[in-house]
Amino acid sequence: MLVYARKKIEYHGRSKQIVELGIALGRFAGPLLLRMAPVIFFSAILGMILFSWIVARFVNPHVPWFVRDVIAITGIILFVSLVAITGIWGERKISGRMQSRLGPMRTGGWHGWAQSLADGLKFIQKEDLIPKSADGMMFRLAPYITLVPAIVAFAAIPFGVDWVYRNLDVSLLFVLAMLGIEVLGVVLAGWASNNKWGLYGAMREACQLVSYEIPMCMSLLVPVMTVGSIDLIDLGQAQTGGWFHWLIFRNPFIFLSFFSYYIASLASCKRAPFDLPEGESELVAGFHTEYSGFRFTIFFFAEYTVMFIVSALATIIFFGGWNSPFGDRTGGPLWFIAKCGALIFVQMWIRWTLPRIRIDQVMHACVKYLLPFTMAVFIGSSLWQLFVSQTFVTFALISRYILGTFALGMLGILMLAFYVVWAVFGYMNSPLLLGRLARKHLPGA
Amino acid sequence: MIKLLFFYMFALSSVIAGIAIIFSTNIVRMAYWLIGMLLSLAGLYFLQGSYFLGVIQIIIYAGGVAVLMVFGVMLTSQQIAAQLRPKRWEVLWLLVTAIMLLAGIVSAILDARWSQERVQASNNVSDFGIHLLGKFLGPFELASILLIIALLGAAYLARPKVPTLKSENNPK
Numbered sequence: 001m002l003v004y005a006r007k008k009i010e011y012h013g014r015s016k017q018i019v020e021l022g023i024a025l026g027r028f029a030g031p032l033l034l035r036m037a038p039v040i041f042f043s044a045i046l047g048m049i050l051f052s053w054i055v056a057r058f059v060n061p062h063v064p065w066f067v068r069d070v071i072a073i074t075g076i077i078l079f080v081s082l083v084a085i086t087g088i089w090g091e092r093k094i095s096g097r098m099q100s101r102l103g104p105m106r107t108g109g110w111h112g113w114a115q116s117l118a119d120g121l122k123f124i125q126k127e128d129l130i131p132k133s134a135d136g137m138m139f140r141l142a143p144y145i146t147l148v149p150a151i152v153a154f155a156a157i158p159f160g161v162d163w164v165y166r167n168l169d170v171s172l173l174f175v176l177a178m179l180g181i182e183v184l185g186v187v188l189a190g191w192a193s194n195n196k197w198g199l200y201g202a203m204r205e206a207c208q209l210v211s212y213e214i215p216m217c218m219s220l221l222v223p224v225m226t227v228g229s230i231d232l233i234d235l236g237q238a239q240t241g242g243w244f245h246w247l248i249f250r251n252p253f254i255f256l257s258f259f260s261y262y263i264a265s266l267a268s269c270k271r272a273p274f275d276l277p278e279g280e281s282e283l284v285a286g287f288h289t290e291y292s293g294f295r296f297t298i299f300f301f302a303e304y305t306v307m308f309i310v311s312a313l314a315t316i317i318f319f320g321g322w323n324s325p326f327g328d329r330t331g332g333p334l335w336f337i338a339k340c341g342a343l344i345f346v347q348m349w350i351r352w353t354l355p356r357i358r359i360d361q362v363m364h365a366c367v368k369y370l371l372p373f374t375m376a377v378f379i380g381s382s383l384w385q386l387f388v389s390q391t392f393v394t395f396a397l398i399s400r401y402i403l404g405t406f407a408l409g410m411l412g413i414l415m416l417a418f419y420v421v422w423a424v425f426g427y428m429n430s431p432l433l434l435g436r437l438a439r440k441h442l443p444g445a
Numbered sequence: 446m447i448k449l450l451f452f453y454m455f456a457l458s459s460v461i462a463g464i465a466i467i468f469s470t471n472i473v474r475m476a477y478w479l480i481g482m483l484l485s486l487a488g489l490y491f492l493q494g495s496y497f498l499g500v501i502q503i504i505i506y507a508g509g510v511a512v513l514m515v516f517g518v519m520l521t522s523q524q525i526a527a528q529l530r531p532k533r534w535e536v537l538w539l540l541v542t543a544i545m546l547l548a549g550i551v552s553a554i555l556d557a558r559w560s561q562e563r564v565q566a567s568n569n570v571s572d573f574g575i576h577l578l579g580k581f582l583g584p585f586e587l588a589s590i591l592l593i594i595a596l597l598g599a600a601y602l603a604r605p606k607v608p609t610l611k612s613e614n615n616p617k
Contacts, residue, residue, distance in 0.1 A: 138473075138474070169569070169570060170496045170500050173500040177503035181484075188477065229570075229571075
């Protein structure tokens with residue numbers, strides 16, 4: 001029998017204690033946390049409110065600014081690592097669930113909660129390979145250009161009214177600019193590794209970025225136009241109250257623009273169905289084919305960080321940011337993170353549901369459908385602004401008069417025009433349609 | 446003190462990157478040095494407190510132009526990347542042009558009357574918008590017309606040379 005028993009790893013001394021502690025912790029704390037989740041969530045919200053009050057009252061005035069900066073930056077880096085680690089583990093568990101398998105189960109005891117940590121340790125220990133024909137300096141530089149802007153973007157993302165590192169008045173543009181730089185690192189990685197697959201991945205990434213940045217920014221303009229500010233804190237503050245005060249329910253065009261933003265954001269953070277830069281089925285691993293060990297980990301970190309940033313923008317701008325959905329005063333970072341987590345879950349859900357589309361389909365979807373749709377939403381939202389505004393009464397009066405008097409007639413004219421256009425189109429293209437049908441379906445063709 | 450330190454850091458890095466653009470022969474490295482220079486210029490803007498200008502600089506140059514440039518440049522892979530070495534006569538007339546340009550800029554700087562008073566437009570984004578659509582509407586519209594012309598030109602250059610749609614659809 002050629003069956004090998006798995007060699008059991010023997011731990012000794014201090015490391016044995018640590019491993020046993022980890023397993024015991026995972027075994028008891030995991031299910032307990034899951035069961036007590038709502039209680040923990042709300043008590044943590046109360047604790048955070050108390051914490052921020054104490055910090056603002058007693059700690060902040062007595063601590064010099066550089067100490068505060070160091071603490072805040074360390075906190076941001078820790079948070080980014082936490083997001084990446086839990087994101088990777090969560091992605092593996094969710095994908096397992098959606099494909100009727102278990103996902104990681106062993107490491108750490110309870111549902112493989114320590115799998116990402118173990119992977120990280122493994123990646124750090126791995127050999128650091130650089131291809132001989134690669135552009136060495138650029139190859140080493142690329143992972144940092146990818147990760148650092150993603151972390152810097154957190155400087156302007158508010159987790160709550162007081163929970164922001166730097167209160168810029170152009171914070172939305174700042175975050176978008178950082179996302180733009182992040183892509184340069186990916187392009188550089190693909191180019192510098194001097195590998196056909198890498199180059200193809202990088203080209204696709206550049207292609208996607210250039211085309212999807214336009215509908216992304218344009219759909220973000222719609223809520224920005226409604227509120228009249230590009231400060232993320234102002235945007236969040238404009239939505240205090242219950243869930244019905246969220247911008248996504250403010251007017252129908254913002255509701256539509258959320259979906260175009262979400263699709264474009266999927267493309268901008270290279271998630272399926274737009275994960276062509278790393279399409280495993282065609283390009284071995286796309287832009288990070290040649291990367292191994294810790295450099296590869298950095299790309300992974302950057303991907304999950306960008307997922308969080310994109311979801312954070314969606315949360316702040318469309319879903320009320322840190323405000324509680326029930327309209328109470330418990331708004332804070334935890335609500336924000338919970339909403340972002342829900343959006344990240346949707347991203348994973350889409351990834352494990354939809355197949356990857358081709359690059360020409362990606363381009364067509366953007367230029368032919370998403371961009372005109374976003375522009376129509378943009379114009380519609382501007383007209384809506386005029387319609388409900390108190391200052392431009394004439395427009396509202398005239399449009400109300402026209403809508404009220406001629407609504408049915410205009411609908412009829414529209415339908416007639418639609419019919420005429422369709423009929424003319426069909427008449428002009430009739431040989432084409434007939435030809436295709438005849439070739440495919442008629443016998444003897 | 447720290448502000449001065451950061452100013453020298455950004456200024457030095459932008460100068461170094463600018464020199465490196467000229468002296469590097471690899472076209473992609475050039476592109477990335479250019480991005481480095483533009484980013485450090487954006488850092489200078491941030492240092493002066495005009496966040497809007499800095500962020501717009503990053504979005505437009507580093508985000509858009511550079512990606513487009515890299516995208517165009519990347520079609521030449523690394524082995525066959527054009528090693529850019531100017532010929533002797535090119536150096537000559539480039540030198541003449543550069544000296545003339547430098548003389549023009551220096552004389553303009555020397556002649557300019559530097560006003561120390563603040564311009565009324567504050568750093569506020571809404572002020573930018575109001576001024577763009579109010580006082581400076583003419584230049585703004587001219588710039589947009591220029592952009593549209595560039596867009597149309599690009600579309601004209603990139604169009605398929607022979608229309609193949611008709612012949613494809615004809616059944617045999």
